[in-house]
Amino acid sequence: MTTSPAKALAQAMIGEPGSRYRLPTPALVLDEAALDANIAAMAGRVRGKAGLRPHTKTHKSAWIARKQMAQGAVGVCCAKLGEAEALSAAGMRGILLTSPVVDATAPKRLCDIAQVDPGFVCAVDHPDPVTALAADAHRRNLRIQVLIDVDVGLMRTGVSGPAAAVALADHIARYPSLTLAGVQGYGGHWQHIEGFDARREAVRHGMETLAGVVDALRGNGYRIELITGGGTGTVGADLELGVLNELQPGSYVFMDTQYADALGDDADGRFGTSLWVSSQVVSVNAEPFVTVDAGLKAFATDGPAPRPATERFSNSTYAFYGDEHGVVSRPPGAAVRLGERVEFVTPHCDPTVDRYDSYHVVHGDTVVAIIPIDAARSSR
């Protein structure tokens, strides 16, 4: 694949003051200082209370994952097999695959990761894929760690309760090629509940379910060392409740609008925005608003509308206006110029990031590096 002209132009301006505002657009702009501060803040918050295994489905980048490891993360989480493969190929170790995978090719691919990563762990919620994985691992003389995914109320993946968990543990125990590493309980539906107390109350119910499963497994003689789960929105509740001994937050590295709105300035929300989508004004002929070159293909559209972060447009509103365009209400003051830059806080960061190939890392107004999104779409 040849480098596109836009990428070559961006590369050529690395190190130039003002380059942040001359990038080909739309582009992801990542403030390294804000990113580092978020990574340090979460590490400090969790340190000594639980293990931290940040979820990389948010950023999909080995460069960011390495920063997290340098701050004491015990490994990284991946949501998909392709993501785990890409981050493994980029050198990450201690990968936890948080979603059950069932494809016929999965056993071989999971073994390939485990072969280079002794810390690899994968979630399971059904005996059939366990049987298939055990057979491949046996053939390859590997011992693979699995954890039982427990449904704590989301009803997306996971076993439904203590009896199902024990049955699955019994099944896993039949295979010397597998080790039961622990359990996982993730409540995606809790993450954006507004108000710390309401969020903690929801988490408490789910963690009771998870604790019950752990008790049942231990009661049946299983040693459950790893109890993993949680997200950016529930770190406070998870630390307070103390059921989980490892946390998997992801979005805190960037802090998107969706989280900022839900968490406000409560204990879970004290992270700064580090990621923006940069756009430029491409048409100024309409009266009520100006048109920018970032539309449905530049953002996730499942969350709140993109919010302008550029000071001059801070009271403007954005509306999607087609695949490649959006409109921004005119700010007070001088007429808006063609080419004027408007940066937006990402509305929902994970599916926004997955629309891009690279981060433009900035120090102030200067692009200092272009970092690949290693696992972008390789999850497919």
Next chain:
Amino acid sequence: MTTSPAKALAQAMIGEPGSRYRLPTPALVLDEAALDANIAAMAGRVRGKAGLRPHTKTHKSAWIARKQMAQGAVGVCCAKLGEAEALSAAGMRGILLTSPVVDATAPKRLCDIAQVDPGFVCAVDHPDPVTALAADAHRRNLRIQVLIDVDVGLMRTGVSGPAAAVALADHIARYPSLTLAGVQGYGGHWQHIEGFDARREAVRHGMETLAGVVDALRGNGYRIELITGGGTGTVGADLELGVLNELQPGSYVFMDTQYADALGDDADGRFGTSLWVSSQVVSVNAEPFVTVDAGLKAFATDGPAPRPATERFSNSTYAFYGDEHGVVSRPPGAAVRLGERVEFVTPHCDPTVDRYDSYHVVHGDTVVAIIPIDAARSSR
């Protein structure tokens, strides 16, 4: 960049019967016969009445564009500079860039395309980028065709009426390095109006505006040969009204849910689905539904919900259930198996396609080729 395991697996199954249902998921599946039928149907519908310059922002693929050219298309439209660059690099000629671009690097990049593509045309709606383009074209001894984008009511891009159009034409006329090729008027807001008559009525108003601009330009001595615009939803009205002499439909190649719902079986809607997102069932433990591995990162989320096309799930509903997952209500009949495939009609095809790198072209149940999405995200 190395080939991902998922891509290597998909490549290895090309030609194998049943491979469509064994692809790593999520994946785009494209039925070549249905695609060809759509391309032929649109070509037949427009032939002899107007030029056809299909919009490639939908598919971003030179392979599909070549099929359109083979059926008589006069060229292809691109929505972004990066898209035009990618398709130019892939050998496409007769490219029309439908959106004004204003970046400081745009003049050089537009000249690069024009240098290899004598049929290249780009839309403008403001004198400043015209001045800059003319200077670069002059330096490089090129003569570049521009067309005046006219706002026909969408208020996204385009000049606002006859006086502004004539002023811009006068500005263009100052530069021997530019040729005024014609005008463009696109009403994105008309495309999904339900009911042929209501749609035609909306188009009629906009086309009166455009015709007024053409009259004013001709009255001022400008030869306006190209009058281009339109989309999949307005082809019937555009042909009937006869203002446009070139049409730019894009989505008809795939026919997504959004268009199918709006157009029904009226004259504009007689195209078949050719594109699906293929997923597989990854968890079956929850009672009300099963979980598939296609979520917010696998689809556009601005349109209707993804609709299952796989027969057994044809009465099931889908709901987004996180970045990587969705849930599908359980069908009647036998229990759903892990790994069972569920294909979905793309809800809004353009921003769905832009989430992927390749099409898996199928003949029936067999993958026959994997085609790159040449301009995927290079538009950034």
